[in-house]
Amino acid sequence: MNYEDRLENVTVLGAAGKMGSGILLLTAVEMADLSLQPENKSKAFVLNAMDVSNPGLAGLKDYLQVQIRKVAEKKTVLLRKLYEEREDLIENGEIIDQYIFDVIKLVRPVTKLEVAYDSTLIFEAISDNPELKIKLLSQINENNPNFPWFFTNTSSVPINKLDKEAKLDGRIIGFHFYNPPAVQRLVELIAADNTHQDVIDFAYAFAKKLRKKIVPSNDFAGFIGNGHFMRDALHGISEVETLTKEMSFSEAVYMINKVSQDYLIRPMGIFQLVDYVGVDVCQYIMQVMNPYLTDENLHSPLLDQMIGLNVKGGQYSNGSQKDGFLKYEKGRVVAVFDTEKKGYVPISDFKEKCDAKLEALPESFAPWKQVNFDRNKTNILNRYFDELKTMETPGAELAKKYLIRSNEIGLKLVSDKVANSTDDVNTVMLTGFYHAYGPINDYIK
Amino acid sequence: MKKLRKKVYMTAGYNTVSLGTGRKEFHPKKPRPGLEEYIKEAGEGTLKQIGGGKNVDESVIGNFMAARFNKQANLPGFIPMIDKDLAWKPATSVEGACGSGGLALTSGIRSVLAETADVVLTIGVEVQNTVKAIYGADILAGAGWYKERKQGHAYFFPGQFSNRAGAYFEKYGREKARKGFARWYKNAIDNARLCATAQEYHNNLDDLIAVGLSEPNPKVFTDHLNFFDCSKVSDGASSIAIVSEEGLEKIGIPKSEAIEVVGWAQVERDITKQPTDLTELETIKKAAHEAMQSAGITVDQLGTVETHDCFTIAGILAVEALGLAKPGEGADFVAAGNTARDGQVPFNTTGGLIGWGHPTGATGVHQAITIWEQFTGKAGDAQININPDKPYGMTINMGGDDVTVVAVVYKRGE
Incomplete structure (x- = not known):
């Protein structure tokens, strides 16, 4: 079966979810592009958008319409060629509208799993619950005569476990997009021991067409991305716990969030990132990963406590941020949760005091937004960290400790053979987390 | 063309900001001024200098595609909105694509020559940021022949001029041509940085030549x-008064504060035909030479030129069309700095279309205003020294791919 045939009938499970909708979009666009090639005109491409949520599926078409337009506007030069024969389509606007129609017409929103019985390729993007995944994948596998391939978007469940327990005979691969899939360029690719080579080859070809960057990761729970992020977050949490001996919880969270964003020149502070991913999702990923780890305990009583208080973070369906450790207004952090008060304390109540305690940032400091896109990024970072290294302010000390820990986590991913190389670890953090520099570096030793 | 039967002057120019990407105040998702705000600001800018609408006999407004960008036609109806004393007087709208502003100038000049008016309020306007560039390209493609749209590029006009650049590369060499383009770009930005209304006024890129030499990406x-x-895509309006000698007296402006139109030409090429030679701007060549002939001057008497550089290649080809360089040598002429603000013939001294901006229907009027500013010492930081041996200035405004062209020769009023 060649590339086009493999993509003739595809199902996305969990298509209305945050990750599923993005995967559906990218797949729909790729399938539509194939369907528009003259040699494929006779094929009937079908993309099942399967989800149990009817309201979610209703919103999906709106999402697709907006996103496909963005895609089309960026590749109108190519689309004019694809629609060359259509005498009736003259203006860019007409061609773009037709393209949106042609992509959406492949998509069939459904709530029944049975549609996947006809597919040759199944993307799985349901919640990261190993039992549920195994149940659905094996059910499809038993009822589908096509020996379908399974691409799972899991960020933490071992692929070997899914392969074995769902009895997929190596027709599965971890194809882990980053959020949001339509924007983030990184895909972590995780093959199980038995994964067929042609599945791997197809995965590379597909990622290339989607213009994604693949980093292969080995099959250890959490893989590279969450392997780093979860431990990095636990470091932040443990620093907060230390600081609360001398200050309030909200003040400690504020300070560590500031250190991990400003001092480390990252796009978000660590607690903002936990909120972005979801406090509950982080807790869950740790739960999934933990049984596979022998030499450490990936667990945070603080996350349990937060979820007990129903503080979960995550995003609303329009993409705006829900409150978690931090409270947001129009995307800006305005307050920090306090576990004793069980409510939010405005940042203005303690910002000045905490900033003074951290003391001044290095003089050469510039925020991530400015540094990350600068052509002289390397020089800027070198100068900055050279300065940070010599400083002994409380802020600088916390930052140095954080950098050293992040470096250790990165190196351990390589020595544990989760990642094949230090470069792979750095690439994941650079492209999947938009860090300005990789965690494995020589800045602070 | 026959010698002008009476003297025609231009004075009291006013430009709004050329708004679009590059300006700090521009944000694609925030509300912006509309067509009427631009017309009003520019019109009032001129009226304040000439004693108000009561001194105006008639008005003309140049605009290309408000009918699509803004869903608005019948633009003469906006003239009385500028000043109540413009009501119940004649107003006309003219269109010749990106040459609409130039047609507004010739329309005003004709009225003065025909002695039907002593003072003509002349405005050009375009508000294009109402749609994304990819859809704007469809609208602007109206400057070409509609039957050629289907086989044209997604970005139709960049595609047309890319073809011209390709032909030029093939005939005369790509490397030297691109050096000329990059220098043209640098000059445009250098000049725009000196003019507060320019779209590239805030441009702070470092190595402009390197930026200009960025490799084209045919995929996108x-x-x-x-x-x-x-x-770039621009919103803006420009306004100037076109007046007779009697008009100048009426509005109380001395000749030294005005420029005199000493020659002009307006030339059309058949829009349904391909250009004879992609490496030549034939219509610009004819218009520029007719204008110089009617003014009785030669090219070496031009102290400064405002030419229609919708694309760098159009700038280079205009230099050749004027006869400042031989065919194929325009790129070298420009690369050597001859068209820079301190060069042999400074071109586009407030940035031109690439630097100042290109609100399509306003461009022709904006060009005249730059000449007026330079010849009357009102160009501020962008002021150049006019060589007394070269006391003439020229504007060249083009609509479509070398289809509708207006060329005007000026000198300082005396």
Whole structure:
């Protein structure tokens, strides 16, 4: 079966979810592009958008319409060629509208799993619950005569476990997009021991067409991305716990969030990132990963406590941020949760005091937004960290400790053979987390 | 063309900001001034200098595609909105694509020559940021023949001029041509940085030559031009008064504060035909030479030129069309700095279309205003020294791919 045939009938499970909708979009666009090639005109491409949520599926078409337009506007030069024969389509606007129609017409929103019985390729993007995944994948596998391939978007469940327990005979691969899939360029690719080579080859070809960057990761729970992020977050949490001996919880969270964003020149502070991913999702990923780890305990009583208080973070369906450790207004952090008060304390109540305690940032400091896109990024970072290294302010000390820990986590991913190389670890953090520099570096030793 | 039967002057120019990407105050998702705000601001800018609408006999407004960008036609109806004393007087709208502003000038000049008016309020306007560039390209493609749209590029006009650049590369060499383009871009930005209303006024890129030399990316844009070779999408309006000697007296402005129109030409090429030679701007050549002939001057008497550089290649080809350089040598002429603000013939001294901006229907009027500013010492930081041996200035405004062209020769009023 060649590339086009493999993509003739595809199902996305969990298509209305945050990750599923993005995967559906990218797949729909790729399938539509194939369907528009003259040699494929006779094929009937079908993309099942399967989800149990009817309201979610209703919103999906709106999402697709907006996103496909963005895609089309960026590749109108190519689309004019694809629609060359259509005498009736003259203006860019007409061609773009037709393209949106042609992509959406492949998509069939459904709530029944049975549609996947006809597919040759199944993307799985349901919640990261190993039992549920195994149940659905094996059910499809038993009822589908096509020996379908399974691409799972899991960020933490071992692929070997899914392969074995769902009895997929190596027709599965971890194809882990980053959020949001339509924007983030990184895909972590995780093959199980038995994964067929042609599945791997197809995965590379597909990622290339989607213009994604693949980093292969080995099959250890959490893989590279969450392997780093979860431990990095636990470091932040443990620093907060230390600081609360001398200050309030909200003040400690504020300070560590500031250190991990400003001092480390990252796009978000660590607690903002936990909120972005979801406090509950982080807790869950740790739960999934933990049984596979022998030499450490990936667990945070603080996350349990937060979820007990129903503080979960995550995003609303329009993409705006829900409150978690931090409270947001129009995307800006305005307050920090306090576990004793069980409510939010405005940042203005303690910002000045905490900033003074951290003391001044290095003089050469510039925020991530400015540094990350600068052509002289390397020089800027070198100068900055050279300065940070010599400083002994409380802020600088916390930052140095954080950098050293992040470096250790990165190196351990390589020595544990989760990642094949230090470069792979750095690439994941650079492209999947938009860090300005990789965690494995020589800045602070 | 016959000698002008009476003297025609231009004075009291006013430009709004050329708004679009590059300006700090521009944000694509925030509300912006509309067509009427631009017309009013520019019109009032001129009226304040000439004693108000009561001194105006008639008005003309140049605009290309408000009918699509703004869903608005019948633009003469906006003239009385500027000043109540403009009501119940004649007003006309003219269109010749990106040459609409130039047609507004010739329309005003004709009225003065015909002695039907002593003072003509002349405005050009375009508000284009109402749609994204990819849809704006469809609208602007109206400057070409509609039957050629289907086989044209997604970005139709950049595609047309990319073809011209490609032909030029093939005939005369790509490397030297691109050096000329990059220098043209640098000059445009250098000049725009001196003019507060310019779209590139806030441009702070470091190495402009290197930026100008960025390789074109045919997958997302054209084969032979990069984004820096192109003028941007702009909103803006420009306004100037076209007056007779009697008019100058009426509005109380001395001749020394005005420029005199000493020659002009307006030339059309058949829009349904391909250009004879892609490496030549034939219509610009004819218009520029007719204008110089009617003024009785030669090219070496031009102290400064405002030419229609919608694309760098159009700037280079205009230099050749004027006869300042031989065919194929325009790129070298420009690369050597001859068209820079301190060069042999300073071109586009407030940035031109690439630097100042290209609100299509306003451009022709904006060009006249730059000449007026330079010849009357009102160009501020952008002021150049006019060589007394070269006391003439010229504007060249082009609509479509060398289809509708207006060329005007000026000198300081005396």
